[in-house]
Amino acid sequence: MKAKIIKVTNNVSKYGGVFYYVFFIDEKGNHYKTCIHSKCKNSRLWFKHIDTTTCDLWLDNLIVKKGDLIDADSQFVVMRNFGLDAEQQKLFDTENLI
Numbered sequence: 001m002k003a004k005i006i007k008v009t010n011n012v013s014k015y016g017g018v019f020y021y022v023f024f025i026d027e028k029g030n031h032y033k034t035c036i037h038s039k040c041k042n043s044r045l046w047f048k049h050i051d052t053t054t055c056d057l058w059l060d061n062l063i064v065k066k067g068d069l070i071d072a073d074s075q076f077v078v079m080r081n082f083g084l085d086a087e088q089q090k091l092f093d094t095e096n097l098i
Helices: 043-047 086-094
Strands: 003-012 018-026 031-037 057-060 064-066
Touching: 031 043
Parallel strands: none
Antiparallel strands: 003 018, 003 057, 018 031
16 A cells, blocks of 8 residues: 655653654545554664654555554555645645544
C-alpha cells in the first residue's frame, strides 16, 4: 500500500526510551497509523526517514495489519514525485485528524 506520512508524535515510554506514533493518509484518503519504539529492531529503518518534522513523505509497500494499523515491520520504500490529486488534498486539508 502507498501512503503519505502526515504527522509524527513522540512520547516517553514507560518501558524506557521513546516511542513514536506515525500517522498516514493513503491515495483514497483513508487514515492509518503505526507505533515505533526506539528499542525495537525495526526502528532503525524508520528512523532513517522520520522525525517529528517529517511530513509529505510517501512510502510504498506498507502492510495493513488490522483496521487502520500499519505493520511496523513493513519493508517500505520511499517514493519520489508522488502526491495527492486535488480531491484527496481537499479531503486531507479539511479533516481534523487528531
